[in-house]
Amino acid sequence: MKVMKFGGTSVGKPERMFEIAKLITKDTEPKVVVLSALSGTTNSLTEISNSLAKGDRVAAKQRIDALEQHYQNFILQLVKKEDTYNKAKSVLAEHFEFLNIILKISFSEALNKDILAQGELLSTKLFSICLEEKNIKHVLLPALDFMTIDSSAEPQVGSIKVKLSQILQKHKDHTLFITQGYICRNAKGEVDNLKRGGSDYSASLIAGAIGASVCEIWTDIDGMHNNDPRIVKNTKPISRLSFDEAAELAYFGAKILHPASIWPAQYFNFPVKLLNTMQPEAPGTLIESEAGSVGVKAIAAKDFITAIKIKSSRMLLAYGFLRKVFEVFEKYQTPIDMVTTSEVAVSLTIDNDAYLSEIIKELELFGTVEVDADQTIVSIVGNQITQTKDVIAKIFTTLSGIPVRMVSYGGSQHNISILISREHKEKTLQLLNKGLFDM
Numbered sequence: 467m468k469v470m471k472f473g474g475t476s477v478g479k480p481e482r483m484f485e486i487a488k489l490i491t492k493d494t495e496p497k498v499v500v501l502s503a504l505s506g507t508t509n510s511l512t513e514i515s516n517s518l519a520k521g522d523r524v525a526a527k528q529r530i531d532a533l534e535q536h537y538q539n540f541i542l543q544l545v546k547k548e549d550t551y552n553k554a555k556s557v558l559a560e561h562f563e564f565l566n567i568i569l570k571i572s573f574s575e576a577l578n579k580d581i582l583a584q585g586e587l588l589s590t591k592l593f594s595i596c597l598e599e600k601n602i603k604h605v606l607l608p609a610l611d612f613m614t615i616d617s618s619a620e621p622q623v624g625s626i627k628v629k630l631s632q633i634l635q636k637h638k639d640h641t642l643f644i645t646q647g648y649i650c651r652n653a654k655g656e657v658d659n660l661k662r663g664g665s666d667y668s669a670s671l672i673a674g675a676i677g678a679s680v681c682e683i684w685t686d687i688d689g690m691h692n693n694d695p696r697i698v699k700n701t702k703p704i705s706r707l708s709f710d711e712a713a714e715l716a717y718f719g720a721k722i723l724h725p726a727s728i729w730p731a732q733y734f735n736f737p738v739k740l741l742n743t744m745q746p747e748a749p750g751t752l753i754e755s756e757a758g759s760v761g762v763k764a765i766a767a768k769d770f771i772t773a774i775k776i777k778s779s780r781m782l783l784a785y786g787f788l789r790k791v792f793e794v795f796e797k798y799q800t801p802i803d804m805v806t807t808s809e810v811a812v813s814l815t816i817d818n819d820a821y822l823s824e825i826i827k828e829l830e831l832f833g834t835v836e837v838d839a840d841q842t843i844v845s846i847v848g849n850q851i852t853q854t855k856d857v858i859a860k861i862f863t864t865l866s867g868i869p870v871r872m873v874s875y876g877g878s879q880h881n882i883s884i885l886i887s888r889e890h891k892e893k894t895l896q897l898l899n900k901g902l903f904d905m
Contacts, residue, residue: 478505503585778833864901
């Protein structure tokens with residue numbers, strides 16, 4: 467059995483759903499198909515939720531009506547038979563009745579999660595109706611029946627495996643299953659989610675739970691590219707990556723893959739394929755345990771980074787100083803990306819500034835604190851690149867005109883990261899593309 471996950475752009479138009487129906491029936495291997503919400507839906511639902519949080523029910527109602535009209539137009543093109551069209555209309559009526567009812571309810575975080583779940587519920591139900599009209603036998607599996615997280619928002623892998631196995635056993639005469647990505651239930655049994663981009667995570671968790679032969683992530687690009695194709699010309703897809711390389715790229719900015727989706731694949735040791743719905747014949751990118759080759763493979767950039775420098779000639783070398791610094795970030799549940807130290811200062815970066823003012827206030831007890839916002843981490847990723855001859859020399863020769871704020875080297879044999887001001891991002895990516903790939 468394999469898992470096939472399709473993102474928002476892959477299901478964003480009726481004709482795309484028709485193509486997916488062809489892709490999932492090309493072979494007879496049993497499969498679980500995981501769908502995201504239709505492209506743009508989660509953004510619209512977020513806007514509705516934000517309007518309600520502000521008490522602006524008029525704006526929320528306008529956005530609900532606009533989204534409903536979009537879906538009414540969508541089903542007109544999706545199904546043609548009267549009975550299936552009526553089923554599709556009934557699905558829309560159910561979900562938009564809910565969205566209109568919440569206009570009269572006090573806003574809460576639990577309600578916000580319910581609102582955000584509507585996108586995946588709609589896409590899977592409509593796709594199921596589309597398959598029904600095409601006489602494609604399948605089962606719609608509600609993700610809320612098996613996908614759960616604990617009180618720390620971590621997936622309950624053992625529980626997911628048991629519940630999903632039991633559900634599949636009840637439908638052992640079927641070979642095609644459709645389910646939602648992103649959504650889950652939390653420790654309280656409430657509707658929750660795996661955060662933005664979590665459909666990849668859902669697919670990977672499901673693949674691990676069922677012992678899948680492969681987890682295919684279908685998007686609108688033919689694999690993970692060696693640089694950002696939105697900024698750099700002449701990029702090319704990478705044919706093969708190790709789990710470690712893919713994890714570094716996903717974490718440090720490669721948008722095609724959710725960072726958390728790598729660890730289930732690595733833990734359960736199943737391959738991941740990144741494929742293009744628009745060009746299904748393209749080979750894409752294969753991610754597995756072996757890297758395949760040594761050297762630089764790709765460059766990724768992560769924006770909206772904040773750099774913090776704590777300077778204290780009195781305390782830096784004192785026993786326990788770094789522990790105290792890190793405890794401040796742990797207290798505010800703020801992960802650190804990069805760290806460098808000198809005799810009198812420690813510099814580090816974060817990508818979440820929600821508690822920045824509180825963090826700074828506590829760090830000032832240790833010394834002088836300097837903050838640089840709007841930074842970008844650029845990561846050069848490949849297999850054993852810290853041991854590859856001349857890589858460092860090439861990087862810094864190439865970037866001789868770019869002011870580099872920090873460098874992280876040696877923490878991982880697969881990654882060399884530099885911190886720059888975001889204003890230099892485009893030029894940096896372009897220079898590295900030429901200097902490292904001669905493109």
